Amino acid sequence: MKYYKTLAWLMATAIATLSLPLTACSNDVDAPNAEKEKQPESAAKLCAYGYSEEHTGTRGSADAVFTDDDIEWFDLNTRELHFRDTMEPLREKMPLLAGVDFYLDGEYLFPSGATFVGLICSQVFDDLVLCCGKIDGEVIDDGCYYLYDCYPPQFAGDERVQANRLRRAPQWEAFLKYLDSRGKLRK
Numbered sequence: 001m002k003y004y005k006t007l008a009w010l011m012a013t014a015i016a017t018l019s020l021p022l023t024a025c026s027n028d029v030d031a032p033n034a035e036k037e038k039q040p041e042s043a044a045k046l047c048a049y050g051y052s053e054e055h056t057g058t059r060g061s062a063d064a065v066f067t068d069d070d071i072e073w074f075d076l077n078t079r080e081l082h083f084r085d086t087m088e089p090l091r092e093k094m095p096l097l098a099g100v101d102f103y104l105d106g107e108y109l110f111p112s113g114a115t116f117v118g119l120i121c122s123q124v125f126d127d128l129v130l131c132c133g134k135i136d137g138e139v140i141d142d143g144c145y146y147l148y149d150c151y152p153p154q155f156a157g158d159e160r161v162q163a164n165r166l167r168r169a170p171q172w173e174a175f176l177k178y179l180d181s182r183g184k185l186r187k
Helices: 001-025 159-167 169-181
Strands: 046-051 061-069 073-077 082-085 099-104 112-117 129-136 139-148
Touching: 001 082, 073 169, 082 139, 099 169, 159 169
Parallel strands: 112 129
Antiparallel strands: 046 061, 046 099, 073 082, 099 112, 129 139
8 A cells, every 4th residue: 555655646746747847937948057059140139039849849940030120119117019010910920828039149138038928828927928918907909019027917026026037137138238229228
């Protein structure tokens, strides 16, 4: 009988451990300390690539989804990332829950990248997200994009969200400084 209890305990632990990466709020697909590869050659200084996980659990191919030339402005207070009207909407370029890697001057920018989410997502994320849409009271605006520290934004005060925000603070500062130097930062 003792053998079965031990076996059941080990199986429950294994199942919980294996399912953790699938349900965890972080979107780090690679090993936490794995070094990110350099961005493919591009004339743009700031570039974002979208990728999704393959059915095998490995990272799929990445496609450029926008560059700094596509960004019209970023509002520091609302965290809205406004794109030029001529750009194809991101929701047509990549699926929801796709990963987004940001590169600045060819170097990987944010640890763990970001996750592309929409208002229909019921999952909670404790790290950087690129959110398509915003609910403001009863008004739903799904044509705008926001860079939030988490999703839904009501969890911004959570301990893990704050730790992740602190971890990427130097990269966030570089991101803002670059946008400011290009005249694309609204304060």
